[in-house]
Amino acid sequence: MAISLSVGSVALPLSEVMSGLLDPTSSSALLIHELRLPRTLAAFACGGLLALAGALMQVLLRNPLADPYILGISGGAGVGALVAIFFGLGVAALNGFAFAGALIAILIVFGLAHGDGSWTQTRLILTGVMVAAGCGALITMILSIAPEERLRGMLFWLMGDFSQGVSPTFAIIGLVLLGILAAPLARDLNVLIRGADTAKSLGVSVGFVRLSVYLLASLATAISVTTAGSVGFVGLVIPHLTRMLVGNDQRVLLPTAMLAGGIFLVLADTLARMLIAPQQLPVGVVTALIGVPVFLYLLNRTRYQ
């Protein structure tokens, strides 16, 4: 955290970071309070939210390779955000549009997958993947008709980016609230990953728990995407790595993954600011550059087990 505050296009020594944090009149106070602290907090909260969403999706779909975006939530948010950028709306409207887009995608997927009362993983995945594909097409369409000067903002948003003066409040509240709401379900989830019928025979109200998990994971994703765009790979890789370290007891896994996701994204964002300073990379590029090789390594490892 402190490193993330100290590193940037204007490097501050750690001692100055401390004095800047504590003393609002010092020279670096403005830089830290207005720019770096919100950004670091936002990165931490989004990383935690994405890791939580990923871990929950993996339980819901009973698939260790599920990620928070698999059900089209980021696609919906992307369409909303790009529409806002297309019309040159401000940051507040952009966030509003992105969140609304995510909520619409959540409702569409839920409505269609739940249509006849059955609620199988396959049906949910297929519906989600189709909605994501539809959103992908819309995004490409908007990108291709967008005016040149807006294109860069759109691409940065799609890659996930903390450089646009983000406000961490929404994401932090979301992280705390969703974390608290997920906690009482954790042991139910331990049973749910053994299959719906087994879970039911062990006393889990499967319908209620699945719906809760779907909503929690979707909201976590929507909040994160609204704050920082579609930062990839955190939600896939962090729950995976955490599971290898602490096992698959959700009561331990969920909080650990949230913490690890937050730290990972703060580090990734710090790198994004450092690598080609004074220019900045979208943080999604960094998480992908780390996430892809790690994930491929894990995939190969499991194959030979």
Place this chain on the structure above:
Amino acid sequence: MSMSHANPVDALKAIFNVSGVNLRVGATQVCHQLNLEIYPGETLAVLGKNGVGKSTLLSCLAGLPRGEMSGEVLLGGKTYGAWGAKAAACWRGWLPQKQQDQFSATVLETVISGRHPHLNRWAWESADDHALALTAIDAVGMTDFVGRDVLTLSGGERQRVAVATILTQQPTLYFMDEPLAHLDLNHQIEILDLVCQKAKRERVSAVMVLHEPGLAYRYCDSALLLFGEGEWLYGSASSVLTADNLSRLYGYPLVQIERPGANGGTQRWFVPA
């Protein structure tokens, strides 16, 4: 280890009543107007050809709905709906035909999930819960595998872990869908001995889908035969498990061989003619 049971039962009253149950799945009529009762300590075998709907019926009786069902199923005098998922899970256990593990977990973690319905929302498994799980793991001869990942177990080993899980759940009524699947002969006998001795000793009851009528005769008090087209036959094992009935059930002539068993009883084996 305490032998006392979560749900003390009245030995003279049936703990499970099925009346007028019709069950249909797609084009298959599994049973028509099925009636049966299960008393404390009783074991019931369900037999029938492949695809006749044994597993479907067992799931429905265990409160996991499949297909179109009508009629009444009462567990301890109440419907599953009236019990609610958690309370029902303290009464009855269900052993699925297939174990579908997607994630790594140790044998102990898997077995101790049987304690789930007995714990309140915020509780962690206590030392007693661990002791129960370890006792069950020992009972199925898997003590050396406590820390092993269930994804690395053989079919038979995984099946014994599943049996240990349902033992740890400590239900009053066991629904077991092919508890002998993947097991070699010695383990088949071991598991049946375990379940049936437990039934007699602790007055718990079991409904088991079995494929070997000789073992059903040897271990079960009663038997339910599903002939297909909704036709069924239910009664004491000695009256229902005969060469005539079973030849008709499997559509192949069987010969009955009797030989003396333990405790002055008789064993009855059926071999293809």
